[in-house]
Amino acid sequence: MSDQEVRQQLKELMVSELNLEGKKPEDIEDASPLFGEGLGLDSLDALQLAMSIEERFGVRIPEGDEARPIFASVNTLVEHIVKSKASA
């Protein structure tokens, strides 16, 4: 799976799993923060996203503080997914 495919699938997953109503996958910016000011997600969204990323990509996201940098943006999530899949 290419970076681009992962990125596209991840954005689709975010829209459907987090019920981002009125948003399309292409509306989600690659580098914007996911939490707080950016997309406005919170810790409950992070849990839901981690669960659905594991389900879709077979990639685990660590819990707690280690998860923070991974959840920084779409870019960091894609990087984590691609790297984990490569080393699997």
Added chain:
Amino acid sequence: MRIWVTGIGVVSPLARGAAATMERLVAGDRAFAQLSSFEIPEARARIAAEVAGLRAADVAPPGEDEGWSRTDAMAVLAAREALEQAGLEPRHADIDLAVGGTTAGMFETEELLAWLSRDPAAITPLKRMLSHPLSSTADHVRAALGPFRRVRSICSACSSGANAILLGAAWIRAGLSRRVLAGGADGLCRLTYTGFGALGALDPGPCRPFDRRRVGLNLGEGAAFLLLEPEHEARARGAEPIVELRGGAIGAEAHHITNPEREGTAASRVMHDALRRAGLTPADIDYVNAHGTATPLNDAMESAALRRCLGADIDRVPVSSSKGQIGHTLGAAGAIEAAITSMAVARGIIPPTVGLEEVDPACELVHVTRAREANLRAAMSNSFGFGGTDTVLIVAQPEQFPPPPGAAPVRRSVVVTAAATVGPLGVLGSHGSDAYLGPGSAPLEQGIDFKPGDHLDLARARRLDRAGRLTTVAIQTALDDAGLGEAARAEPALRSGAEIGAIVGASFGSVDASTAYMRRIYDKGAKYASPADFPNLVPSSPVGHASIYLGLRGPVFATTDLGATAESAMSTAIELIVAGDATIMAAGSVEEASPMIERCLGPVCSGIVDRGVRGEGASVLVFENEERAHERGARPLARVAWWSAWRGDGVHALSDAPPPDGASSCVFLGREEPRNALCLAGSRWADIPRRVMAPRVGDHEGAGGFAAAAAVAAIMRGDLSSALVLGGAPDRGYAILLVAPGRA
């Protein structure tokens, strides 16, 4: 008026029995062990605090246990102990019952529902489904120990048990009850176990409340009941007080569905409120039994809230959490911990926080890690639930303080200031709901044409499921109609006047969503349990979401009672206002289109087999304290002239209802059922015209709420001067008499 606690009953993971539980708590014992009730492959934690060796068959009538749950068994044992300790025989005629809970018979029915969803042709094992609805626990306590006159089932997630106790106290203070058995019961099940796991809220080892290294809670199960009675009634029969229930408060955070507000401002406001209603100050409090779940967020928030509320006394007042010993017993926790707090005050001993070794700097309090004796004049018990439902109870040594304010029972007058429905005819305000009285077609099978985006900001409402959205739109429409929408939306600092509360329930909860949630777990494993879906499965979630979206900070919870769910919510709202515990309450019900309810739950639990299209919808009325409504310049649309709630067949239930007003009266019914005729027969309302809503709004459990809304609209138009809203379900009924505002 003083309210005495004259009996306490507890079934806990440590022991069966209140005294035995207290002894083990004081000894510092912990109840955590390998989970044995069920297995969950890939679960994040494997321990729990279970009530060992207890089966439904231990309390159910011989041969009947298939429709009973473990929750029922715990509830019946605890309720029986409370009666015994109070010196009251089971079957005593003059006792009311309030039961809090969240899961009822979920453990007994969750596998069955998943199985039914896989095979739509499967024959339903009907009897076991009887234990599914939240109201089944109260029904089975009634079957085992009743009759009980007024019975209510309450859910506000993890503060349910405490709310049931406060409702019982409200009934007594309003002079509606002579004695109330109030408490909560909750049994462990796969749904809650996997749900808290998905939220990352479980500690795989024994939990550590207030500890720097705490990572989460352990789940427990159990039940507790308190027997409450006014001092004069207790004295008249020679009963002794264990403690005095000084009072308490319920309030909503309007913040987030699972996370508490970090600074604890809302929780601290509710603590303040509880102290004020108890007629006490922080200087009077000698012990706090904390909610203390051992989740990182709760314990920090609760510590902050206690600091805000207790001020300088924070350095004096000892605090402990029982959850390091019995786990988090969810809907029962508020009742079990009220029982523990009461026994601590009565015996003069502070139970410890077990599992706390290294205090988190964010949780600096006077912690008690080993039980110690102390004279406890008064104590506080905290409970916080999903949706931000906070409840605080205060108990005290009998006669230690002057009676709390409001010494004599006062019944405040209640008016209706708005009504709203979301149904087949769309979203209708106070003026509109009598449209269902006109001619028209039956609703559609597949549910109503409801477009949430026309009424809600979907970005803010994205976490709300259909029931949450229906509920929120109904309440929003009603509050706007009552001129209260702006008040609710204002920033807390700019608010003036009373906080608005809401009571909305669904007869069977979110059955189809619960089934879908459990299917994922059975099909894919516990690690794929959805953390976002789980909080929406709690019976109080629709109204909890509505409170967050709309900024409601008064009492927020659900009541459910099968086909009389709307009527039970409306009656509870009236009772809280009458007692002075609430000022403005939106109350009603929400029902979603549900294949599972149509297929099995409705037929077996409500006894409705042959009916019209079920449909769906939500309805609420806004009830207000008449005096306060007048002060804010509101125009009442109707007045609550009389109301009643009963158990049994309803014969003679209307004997003390005021008479109808000749030609301009009408009886409004949700569904036409034989029990209505039985109830009306022989009463002064027997020959009054009747209007039945189900053929137009849908033959669902919430049709009674639409009947009430139509009654309000008809009175408002001047078509009627009085309307009797009558509703019921097997073995229960409710009646609310609404009259034109100017009438006596």
